[in-house]
Amino acid sequence: MWGAVRPHAARLVAAALAGVAAEVCGLGLVATAAWLIARASQRPELAVLSVAIVAVRGLALAKGSLRYVERLAGHDATLRALAELRGRVFDALAARRRADGGLRDGGALTRMVSDVEAVQDLLLRCVLPGIAAVVCGVVGVAVCALVAPAAAVVLAAGLVVAGPVLAWAAARASGRAAARVAAGREELAVRALDVLEGAADLAVFGADGRFAAAAGTAAAGLRRAERAAARVSALVAGAGVAVQGGTVAAVAWAALGAGAGQVGAAVAGLSALVAVESVLPLAAAAQRLREVRPAVRRVEEVLAAPAAPRPSRPVAVPRGPLPVELLGVHVSYPAAGGGAPGRGRAALDGVDLRVERGRRVAVVGASGAGKSTLLAAVAGEVAPSAGAVLLGGHDTSRYDAEDVRGAVRGLMQDAHVFAGSVRANLLLAHPDASDGELEAAARRARFLEVVRALPDGWDTPVGTGGHGLSGGQRQRLLLARALLADPPVLLLDEPAEALDPVMADAVVRDLLEAPGGGTLLLVTHRLAALDAADEVVVMDRGRVVQRGRHEELVAVPGPYRDLWDAELLAAA
Numbered sequence: 001m002w003g004a005v006r007p008h009a010a011r012l013v014a015a016a017l018a019g020v021a022a023e024v025c026g027l028g029l030v031a032t033a034a035w036l037i038a039r040a041s042q043r044p045e046l047a048v049l050s051v052a053i054v055a056v057r058g059l060a061l062a063k064g065s066l067r068y069v070e071r072l073a074g075h076d077a078t079l080r081a082l083a084e085l086r087g088r089v090f091d092a093l094a095a096r097r098r099a100d101g102g103l104r105d106g107g108a109l110t111r112m113v114s115d116v117e118a119v120q121d122l123l124l125r126c127v128l129p130g131i132a133a134v135v136c137g138v139v140g141v142a143v144c145a146l147v148a149p150a151a152a153v154v155l156a157a158g159l160v161v162a163g164p165v166l167a168w169a170a171a172r173a174s175g176r177a178a179a180r181v182a183a184g185r186e187e188l189a190v191r192a193l194d195v196l197e198g199a200a201d202l203a204v205f206g207a208d209g210r211f212a213a214a215a216g217t218a219a220a221g222l223r224r225a226e227r228a229a230a231r232v233s234a235l236v237a238g239a240g241v242a243v244q245g246g247t248v249a250a251v252a253w254a255a256l257g258a259g260a261g262q263v264g265a266a267v268a269g270l271s272a273l274v275a276v277e278s279v280l281p282l283a284a285a286a287q288r289l290r291e292v293r294p295a296v297r298r299v300e301e302v303l304a305a306p307a308a309p310r311p312s313r314p315v316a317v318p319r320g321p322l323p324v325e326l327l328g329v330h331v332s333y334p335a336a337g338g339g340a341p342g343r344g345r346a347a348l349d350g351v352d353l354r355v356e357r358g359r360r361v362a363v364v365g366a367s368g369a370g371k372s373t374l375l376a377a378v379a380g381e382v383a384p385s386a387g388a389v390l391l392g393g394h395d396t397s398r399y400d401a402e403d404v405r406g407a408v409r410g411l412m413q414d415a416h417v418f419a420g421s422v423r424a425n426l427l428l429a430h431p432d433a434s435d436g437e438l439e440a441a442a443r444r445a446r447f448l449e450v451v452r453a454l455p456d457g458w459d460t461p462v463g464t465g466g467h468g469l470s471g472g473q474r475q476r477l478l479l480a481r482a483l484l485a486d487p488p489v490l491l492l493d494e495p496a497e498a499l500d501p502v503m504a505d506a507v508v509r510d511l512l513e514a515p516g517g518g519t520l521l522l523v524t525h526r527l528a529a530l531d532a533a534d535e536v537v538v539m540d541r542g543r544v545v546q547r548g549r550h551e552e553l554v555a556v557p558g559p560y561r562d563l564w565d566a567e568l569l570a571a572a
């Protein structure tokens with residue numbers, strides 16, 4: 001993580017120095033003002049006071065300006081570091097997704113985004129106040145030492161209590177209080193959701209009063225926890241002020257005792273006031289540090305994940321349709337609840353499969369058999385824990401990952417419709433496609449009729465905030481996009497799943513019979529059109545259990561015939 005912060009360290013140090021200088025100006029301002037007031041009470045010549053009068057004005061102006069510079073440089077450095085960190089985290093996530101299939105869900109990604117945001121607080125609210133507190137404390141002690149060494153010792157002791165000791169106590173006390181508040185909020189959210197979402201059912205069963213009372217109890221519990229947390233914060237603030245007052249009085253008393261005179265005692269006391277003031281924010285910084293530490297740890301874990309190895313001399317991906325080969329491929333996802341990849345049940349368990357260039361192969365099997373994982377392994381989205389995936393005769397690791405992504409594409413299970421026009425969504429796959437190519441792909445996917453019925457045709461906005469598409473229309477758009485890409489290896493994961501059976505079979509038949517195009521691996525649950533496939537691969541529990549043409553497979557007892565009989569029965 002510090003790798004992302006380091007390039008901006010100079011700005012961060014400048015911010016810290018400006019913050020320190022602002023505090024020192026504050027210290028100088030108070031000390032000079034104190035001297036001025038004390039000296040003025042002795043009615044000296046005006047000339048004796050004139051330097052101090054100018055200094056007070058100058059220090060006041062400098063303090064404000066330096067505080068502004070600190071905010072500007074601190075936020076500038078932090079936002080630049082965050083931008084850099086975000087890039088690194090997303091690269092690491094992409095590498096990790098390929099390596100172990102982890103963090104595939106949006107929730108995890110969202111959490112990661114807020115975790116990165118937490119680093120902002122670490123820099124602005126913990127690191128910068130920390131630096132300012134240390135430097136101001138040292139300067140305050142030095143000023144007191146010039147007045148009276150005994151006062152400096154007292155101030156140092158006061159700073160230790162107001163700084164590290166109070167910060168430690170505050171972090172401990174507020175940590176427990178914050179945990180109780182978080183638990184109370186969760187309890188209330190669950191109860192409130194039950195009451196709101198289940199209101200009709202609760203009323204029918206006459207249980208609404210009981211559930212509302214439970215929600216009320218949860219709300220009361222949360223109120224108590226919040227009051228306790230507020231008491232902790234008030235106590236910490238009060239303790240800080242008490243330590244500050246006690247330290248100032250003790251420092252002034254020590255200075256007087258050491259014979260520093262009234263002016264000296266005033267300067268030492270006010271220096272102590274400002275020095276302790278600068279360390280008091282450490283309590284809030286420690287509380288915040290406790291909150292952001294888990295987030296920062298998660299970011300560091302993601303960044304520490306091993307990056308996908310890059311070939312030193314990548315081989316060029318051959319042109320045209322490519323043969324695909326899997327040799328003893330094993331893939332395991334991490335077990336539920338975390339753990340290392342490879343510990344869970346194998347999603348692919350030693351798959352050997354060769355698909356000649358240009359062949360159209362259908363992959364079938366029960367739900368969870370490993371069909372999507374097979375496509376993900378060919379696409380390089382998951383890395384096998386054993387075995388190899390060959391593309392055009394070479395292990396995919398010998399190609400540049402970007403080239404493999406260009407050569408092996410299609411419609412995967414988590415495909416996304418982007419906010420933009422229908423045309424823009426399709427052109428993502430082939431930015432230079434002509435209108436004719438666009439129409440041909442849409443026709444093959446049975447999407448052209450959908451486009452014609454849309455209010456603005458190809459220019460209708462879809463995706464987030466756009467025109468709503470039904471599940472089947474959305475799937476046809478995604479299929480049209482995959483077909484427009486026309487890659488050397490086309491992977492289609494259940495391209496007709498959301499369509500009615502008749503249209504689904506027609507689409508699958510078209511895909512399998514269309515002339516030209518790349519090598520095709522098509523996952524499907526419907527078998528009616530598979531007589532058009534060059535070969536059918538049947539999977540069960542991560543293994544290939546049968547292979548052959550549709551007619552051969554239905555002719556013999558086995559898993560394929562069972563699937564076929566089930567489909568005929570369902571249709572009857």
Ligand SMILES: Nc1ncnc2c1ncn2[C@@H]1O[C@H](COP(=O)(O)OP(=O)(O)OP(=O)(O)O)[C@@H](O)[C@H]1O
Pocket residue numbers: 101104333334346347365366367368369370371372373374
């Ligand atoms: N991201 C993941 N994390 C953990 N386990 C996964 C993940 N994706 C798939 N699996 C598991 O791997 C196994 C194979 O899943 P896969 O999605 O490849 O099966 P499938 O044959 O495509 O199923 P379906 O027809 O239902 O889509 C299943 O046991 C599934 O629970």
